Amino acid sequence: MLKFVTVAAALLVIAGPVCAGTPGLDQRQHNQAQRIRQGVHSGELTRHEAGQLVHGQVQLRRIEARAKADGIVTARERIRLQHRADVQSRQIYRQKHDGQQRE
Numbered sequence: 001m002l003k004f005v006t007v008a009a010a011l012l013v014i015a016g017p018v019c020a021g022t023p024g025l026d027q028r029q030h031n032q033a034q035r036i037r038q039g040v041h042s043g044e045l046t047r048h049e050a051g052q053l054v055h056g057q058v059q060l061r062r063i064e065a066r067a068k069a070d071g072i073v074t075a076r077e078r079i080r081l082q083h084r085a086d087v088q089s090r091q092i093y094r095q096k097h098d099g100q101q102r103e
Contacts, residue, residue, distance in 0.1 A: 020068045022078070028085050033057060035092050043102040049095045056088045 036053050039045035045053070063084060067077040 020071050020073050022064060022068070022073055022081065025064060025078075025081050025085060028089075029057065029060065032085070032088060032092055035096070039092070039096045040102075044096045046100055046102050049100070053088075053092055053095060056091060060084050060088055 036045065036050060036057070040047075040050045060081070064081055067073045067081060073081075
């Protein structure tokens, strides 16, 4: 019985970080960072706009880290993270298409 408990505890320790994973959000953040880089490279984003968008990405990562801190990302936390990613995505689109160009 003790051996079973030890094995079960070891599995929980290993599986803990897996349960807290957010691979879909991580891919979205990667894609959004690429969109920001592309906007800077093409001149669609000014330095100020790019700085604001990068700051938004940093805030999203902070919220994600806070959600993962206890080892479990709850459904409510996932919804909040996805909402913040949606807001960030819209901001990137608006800034890239607002007609301002880097000189």
